[in-house]
Amino acid sequence: MAVIQQRLHLGHQLGMKLPSPEQPLRFNWHNPNNVSLTVKRDDLIHPVVSGNKWRKLSHALEDALKLGANKIVSFGGGYSNHLHALGYCCQALGLDFTAIIRGDYSNNLTPMLTDLLAWGASLEFVNKQSYKQRSDADYLQQLQSRFPGAIIIPEGGSQQQAFSGVGELVEELNGDYQQIMLPVASGGTLAGLIATLAQVEQLQTALTGIAVLKGENYLEGLVEGLLSNSLQPAPDWSIDHRFHFGGYAKCPQPLLDFCQQFSQQQNFAIEPVYSGKVFYALKTMLENAEMPANSRVLVIHTGGLQGNR
Numbered sequence: 001m002a003v004i005q006q007r008l009h010l011g012h013q014l015g016m017k018l019p020s021p022e023q024p025l026r027f028n029w030h031n032p033n034n035v036s037l038t039v040k041r042d043d044l045i046h047p048v049v050s051g052n053k054w055r056k057l058s059h060a061l062e063d064a065l066k067l068g069a070n071k072i073v074s075f076g077g078g079y080s081n082h083l084h085a086l087g088y089c090c091q092a093l094g095l096d097f098t099a100i101i102r103g104d105y106s107n108n109l110t111p112m113l114t115d116l117l118a119w120g121a122s123l124e125f126v127n128k129q130s131y132k133q134r135s136d137a138d139y140l141q142q143l144q145s146r147f148p149g150a151i152i153i154p155e156g157g158s159q160q161q162a163f164s165g166v167g168e169l170v171e172e173l174n175g176d177y178q179q180i181m182l183p184v185a186s187g188g189t190l191a192g193l194i195a196t197l198a199q200v201e202q203l204q205t206a207l208t209g210i211a212v213l214k215g216e217n218y219l220e221g222l223v224e225g226l227l228s229n230s231l232q233p234a235p236d237w238s239i240d241h242r243f244h245f246g247g248y249a250k251c252p253q254p255l256l257d258f259c260q261q262f263s264q265q266q267n268f269a270i271e272p273v274y275s276g277k278v279f280y281a282l283k284t285m286l287e288n289a290e291m292p293a294n295s296r297v298l299v300i301h302t303g304g305l306q307g308n309r
């Protein structure tokens, strides 16, 4: 109980709005199977911190504070929502932050990296080869000796420690759903939901991840790697690879048009990197009658709108 209060306190301190709203989706798509759609608005949790990033990071940050750690180190690309979210939180909590970044952006900083610098983060640019070592034990050991007492958080904040934070999304739900849809990039959010549904034995809810990058088998491997083998029985889960639109952050015109139209018709916005691909997938599946008749589907809007820049 004390722990939960402390975390709520931490979220509160950082201005996180929780629980996030759960709203029916109004739409005029062809819906032959009469599926009902609800959106979990994690995009509303915070204007800067991408929705699912707070869920994945809350426990790691809380532990860092409890341990009296002086520094956080993590990894990502130049446009990473994860590094951006973590940088914001570290600045707000008075923690030092070093971001290890794939590629050299020193002469052309992205908006995310400019924010990170403004928040006092140290940026280290590394080439692709070095970046590949980001989860090797030897490399992490070296990093730990360079930064004694630092907490090292993996890319995307995706680690088992993230599961309890992701699980709080499930605890918040009012409705019950046959299917939950969400975007998948590093797999931590999907793995956390699988682990939580298994733990609370809510096995009638299937999870459908929409791959936002080209990663058939690779993404499944990431999710399986995060789950412990002991997860039996687990809910049905799968990753749909039909909607990545050519790869991570690829935004062909039809996807951009879809996002723009959708955002005009709804009382909320989507962007092409994550949520746009998920809602596009949803519309396609609905129109193709791929979902069971009269089923209730929850879509998680993971946020990411700051990434539109």
Ligand SMILES: *Cc1c(COP(=O)(O)O)cnc(C)c1O
Pocket: 050, 051, 052, 053, 081, 082, 156, 158, 183, 184, 185, 186, 187, 188, 189, 190, 274, 275, 302, 303, 304, 305
């Ligand atoms: C990082 C991110 C994701 C991907 O989550 P993973 O746990 O890495 O699969 C989805 N949506 C948004 C908005 C994100 O920033």
